[in-house]
Amino acid sequence: MSTNSQQRRKRLHTIIFGAETPAGRGFDVALLILIIASVLAVVLESVSWIRDDYGPFLHAFEWVVTIAFTIEYVLRLYCVDKPWRYARSFFGVVDLLAILPTYLSIFIPGAQSLLVIRALRLLRVFRVLKLVHFVGEASQLRVALQASLRKIIVFLGAVLALTVIVGSAMYLIEGEENGFTNIPVSIYWAIVTMTTVGYGDIAPHTALGKILASVIMILGYGIIAVPTGIVSVELAGAARMGVTARACPGCGAQGHDPDARFCKHCGDEL
Numbered sequence: 001m002s003t004n005s006q007q008r009r010k011r012l013h014t015i016i017f018g019a020e021t022p023a024g025r026g027f028d029v030a031l032l033i034l035i036i037a038s039v040l041a042v043v044l045e046s047v048s049w050i051r052d053d054y055g056p057f058l059h060a061f062e063w064v065v066t067i068a069f070t071i072e073y074v075l076r077l078y079c080v081d082k083p084w085r086y087a088r089s090f091f092g093v094v095d096l097l098a099i100l101p102t103y104l105s106i107f108i109p110g111a112q113s114l115l116v117i118r119a120l121r122l123l124r125v126f127r128v129l130k131l132v133h134f135v136g137e138a139s140q141l142r143v144a145l146q147a148s149l150r151k152i153i154v155f156l157g158a159v160l161a162l163t164v165i166v167g168s169a170m171y172l173i174e175g176e177e178n179g180f181t182n183i184p185v186s187i188y189w190a191i192v193t194m195t196t197v198g199y200g201d202i203a204p205h206t207a208l209g210k211i212l213a214s215v216i217m218i219l220g221y222g223i224i225a226v227p228t229g230i231v232s233v234e235l236a237g238a239a240r241m242g243v244t245a246r247a248c249p250g251c252g253a254q255g256h257d258p259d260a261r262f263c264k265h266c267g268d269e270l
Helices: 003-017 021-043 050-077 081-090 090-107 110-136 138-174 183-194 207-242
Strands: none
Touching: 003 021, 003 050, 021 050, 050 081, 090 207, 110 183, 138 183, 138 207, 183 207
């Protein structure tokens, strides 16, 4: 590859993936505005009278947005050294889902027998996920969630066991005559009560059942707070370690440590 081509790819990479330069920030702001406008168009198109009056305009706008995102997607693949790795990454898949439904509509018209295919157009809402490119702190949040995953899985396992025990106990206490017709229904009641949702479609009638329900309600407040505390601790740790929004020139991944010299995903030099 010629020197001019390499320099051009490097400049494009700095603008598209980076947010440290004025051009990079301007690109992110423009992308943000386009994302919000496209999602707003999807929302408005679901209103019947707006679709009847402005359907052609919204359809034309959809194609303009799709072409713009297609160009952006191609440029992202062009300016990284390992385009296939980026294409398989989370944001690479999101970029593809942002443009794919519109092109599919050419080959799959919304005929009466294929109305369900129109649900593919809802995939355009995936564009809003690309807002994360605009927020550098998303890297810290991702690190915190990854570090919290095992603890949260253990916690959810304990909660699941507790709901089975409480549901079974409530089935024995209340019985079928009070609406707790089987253990799965009783477990459903335990989940609804423990999460403080409280639909009210099933309720205990006996004194012992009400006491158990009261204990579960109070316990539910503490249970809701535990995952928040786990993530908060890990998020504070990630903030102390510090991560940057630098993008790898090879795969486009972000979230590297400030002193990192190589990408932790593909090994390319930063």
